[in-house]
Amino acid sequence: xxxxxxxxxxxxxxxxxIKVNPPVFYTSAGLILAFALFGALLPExxxxxxxxxxxFIVQDFGWLYISSVAGFLIFVIYLMLSRHGDIKLGPxxxxxxxxxxxxxxxxxxxxxxxxxxxxxxxxxxxxxxAPPIGEASTVESARQxxxxxxxxxxxxxxxxxxxxxxxxxxxxxxxxxxxxxRSALYPLIGHRIDGPIGHAIDIFAVLGTMFGVxxxxxxxxxxxxxxxxxLFGVPVASSTQLxxxxxxxxxxxxxxxxxxxxGVKRLSELxxxxxxxxLGFVLFSGSTVFLLQAFVQxxxxxxxxxxxxxxxxxxxxxxxxxxxxxxxxxxxxxAWSPFVGMFxxxxxxxxxxxxxxxxxxxxxxxxxxxWMTVFGNTAILLDLSGVEPxxxxxxxxxxxxxxxxxxxxxxxxxxxxxxxxxxITFFVTSADSGxxxxxxxxxxxxxxxxxxxxxxxxxxxxxxxxxxxVAGGLEALQTAAxxxxxxxxxxxxxxxxxxxxxxxxEALGTGSDLMLAPVSMSPTPELNWQQRLTxxxxxxxxxxxxxxxxxxxxxxxEAVADEMRASxxxxxxxxxxxxxxLTVPHGERxxxxxxxxxxxxxxxxxxxAETRKAHDAEPRHYRAMAHTxxxxxxxxxxxxxxxxxINDLLNRYARFRHSRRIA
Numbered sequence: 001x002x003x004x005x006x007x008x009x010x011x012x013x014x015x016x017x018i019k020v021n022p023p024v025f026y027t028s029a030g031l032i033l034a035f036a037l038f039g040a041l042l043p044e045x046x047x048x049x050x051x052x053x054x055x056f057i058v059q060d061f062g063w064l065y066i067s068s069v070a071g072f073l074i075f076v077i078y079l080m081l082s083r084h085g086d087i088k089l090g091p092x093x094x095x096x097x098x099x100x101x102x103x104x105x106x107x108x109x110x111x112x113x114x115x116x117x118x119x120x121x122x123x124x125x126x127x128x129x130a131p132p133i134g135e136a137s138t139v140e141s142a143r144q145x146x147x148x149x150x151x152x153x154x155x156x157x158x159x160x161x162x163x164x165x166x167x168x169x170x171x172x173x174x175x176x177x178x179x180x181x182r183s184a185l186y187p188l189i190g191h192r193i194d195g196p197i198g199h200a201i202d203i204f205a206v207l208g209t210m211f212g213v214x215x216x217x218x219x220x221x222x223x224x225x226x227x228x229x230x231l232f233g234v235p236v237a238s239s240t241q242l243x244x245x246x247x248x249x250x251x252x253x254x255x256x257x258x259x260x261x262x263g264v265k266r267l268s269e270l271x272x273x274x275x276x277x278x279l280g281f282v283l284f285s286g287s288t289v290f291l292l293q294a295f296v297q298x299x300x301x302x303x304x305x306x307x308x309x310x311x312x313x314x315x316x317x318x319x320x321x322x323x324x325x326x327x328x329x330x331x332x333x334x335a336w337s338p339f340v341g342m343f344x345x346x347x348x349x350x351x352x353x354x355x356x357x358x359x360x361x362x363x364x365x366x367x368x369x370x371w372m373t374v375f376g377n378t379a380i381l382l383d384l385s386g387v388e389p390x391x392x393x394x395x396x397x398x399x400x401x402x403x404x405x406x407x408x409x410x411x412x413x414x415x416x417x418x419x420x421x422x423x424i425t426f427f428v429t430s431a432d433s434g435x436x437x438x439x440x441x442x443x444x445x446x447x448x449x450x451x452x453x454x455x456x457x458x459x460x461x462x463x464x465x466x467x468x469x470v471a472g473g474l475e476a477l478q479t480a481a482x483x484x485x486x487x488x489x490x491x492x493x494x495x496x497x498x499x500x501x502x503x504x505x506e507a508l509g510t511g512s513d514l515m516l517a518p519v520s521m522s523p524t525p526e527l528n529w530q531q532r533l534t535x536x537x538x539x540x541x542x543x544x545x546x547x548x549x550x551x552x553x554x555x556x557x558e559a560v561a562d563e564m565r566a567s568x569x570x571x572x573x574x575x576x577x578x579x580x581x582l583t584v585p586h587g588e589r590x591x592x593x594x595x596x597x598x599x600x601x602x603x604x605x606x607x608x609a610e611t612r613k614a615h616d617a618e619p620r621h622y623r624a625m626a627h628t629x630x631x632x633x634x635x636x637x638x639x640x641x642x643x644x645x646i647n648d649l650l651n652r653y654a655r656f657r658h659s660r661r662i663a
Contacts, residue, residue, distance in 0.1 A: 124376030164341030249462030
């Protein structure tokens with residue numbers, strides 16, 4: 001018999017381990033705090049180092065960014081068109097948790113952010129007034145400006161997010177692995193993802209996400225400062241920006257404290273409403289017909305230029321424009337990919353790979369193109385027609401570009417105030433959501449980590465943004481994005497290969513063991529025909545599955561646990577909120593876990609649109625799904641007898657012992 005005190009102590013220790021993954025949490029926190037102290041205490045020296053780092057990366061590794069991002073786009077399009085596109089992100093019988101309309105709405109919100117507000121006018125007007133090649137401030141430079149803007153914000157950006165998001169969704173929902181970046185490398189390094197290599201991968205993901213979020217926050221503060229200067233005459237200065245960062249970071253911390261539903265959710269809904277209202281106002285108060293015509297032509301020009309532009313590096317005619325724009329964006333998107341990727345993964349359970357790639361490439365990209373056309377072409381038209389010299393006004397002050405454009409339209413003061421408020425709310429949700437993602441990575445994908453951890457990461461994001469602004473302003477933000485993305489770009493290449501290998505193995509029917517030859521297993525007793533018919537046709541409610549877990553699954557797991565204890569092992573049977581988990585520790589070889597959970601599925605529905613309340617109230621049927629710690633596809637055990645569950649467990653435990661070389 002086990003000692004109850006020792007068992008309780010072990011449970012508390014396990015709980016603490018779930019909340020914080022020490023190597024990832026403390027290493028990431030230490031590196032981030034060290035960077036913050038260095039930048040705060042020695043800002044001038046930090047600025048010089050940033051300049052050298054950016055020059056080194058651009059000169060020696062620019063080719064890696066260009067080729068890898070091109071490869072990511074080709075890879076996701078291949079997955080969408082190939083036979084792998086029919087694979088579901090979840091068990092084969094799973095269904096999407098959200099209707100198309102709800103899913104598209106959330107993808108739409110994923111495409112929104114500080115960057116769109118900051119660069120909606122700033123980037124097109126900059127390319128128009130200072131193109132990489134050709135004469136400035138002409139009709140031709142205007143066409144090129146919109147094509148370049150679309151290139152930076154289009155398919156390539158979302159292909160990067162898809163690589164991370166699709167890997168997270170596949171290995172978590174279909175293979176039963178934790179929702180962390182390291183899980184994507186399971187097909188390549190197997191159970192070593194739980195060791196130093198896995199920790200290093202998650203640390204790089206944390207650093208990339210932190211500097212990506214800090215870059216967005218820094219851009220947002222520059223925009224808010226410019227808005228307050230335009231509206232209230234507040235001086236544009238580092239001291240003002242530091243005060244703004246402090247105030248808005250406190251708001252973000254309050255949002256974290258309130259939680260997901262009361263904090264992030266409500267602010268996100270407000271963001272979308274304000275953004276759509278501002279977009280509609282500029283579209284209909286400006287030259288509406290011209291903007292609609294420009295949107296169609298801009299999309300066509302982009303599609304015609306996307307392939308040659310993808311591989312253009314100015315190798316024969318070196319051009320600093322590449323580092324200032326394209327490489328900055330590729331680095332920024334790669335740094336942001338764990339953040340956005342985890343979001344789109346969490347809302348895509350039950351979708352096929354084809355649906356996932358097609359939806360993520362289509363919805364956010366088209367909205368982004370519309371946004372850039374409405375704001376960018378409005379500013380360019382004002383400058384070309386001589387109504388307002390936007391290009392000259394913002395030549396050395398990018399953050400003011402949006403407000404100069406809004407000032408030329410009716411109700412300029414009101415729309416500028418709305419735009420400023422929009423940036424503030426984006427700042428809060430970016431810091432809040434970024435802190436949530438980083439907390440998930442550093443806590444080992446714990447479902448309910450302590451609030452103080454998210455508050456800590458939100459404060460870190462604000463602090464890093466402040467350090468970067470003091471150390472070098474916009475240039476330092478660009479360097480942080482490019483530099484932090486370099487190691488993660490290499491990791492993403494391995495993630496892509498790991499995903500491809502896992503999909504190929506699944507297509508070949510080699511089963512759940514991606515690394516080793518399968519061990520021979522005892523046949524699972526066949527269900528009789530009445531059991532099979534009941535299992536196939538039955539729609540079980542939660543009460544039925546709870547009874548199955550209590551009266552059939554639990555006695556089966558208890559019987560195995562008792563037999564193992566009699567043989568000198570120390571298994572632990574734990575009751576989870578939605579099921580049961582049997583854990584068999586094997587020291588340095590790891591632990592085997594067999595989990596049986598009740599999982600809800602939507603009943604077939606023909607409703608094409610739904611409110612959130614209606615979605616929550618929809619009828620669901622439940623199945624008992626089992627999976628192990630070995631990264632296999634969860635399988636349905638509804639209707640199994642006690643002996644059949646035992647046999648299924650032992651077969652998978654035998655595979656675990658074989659893979660870990662346990663005699």
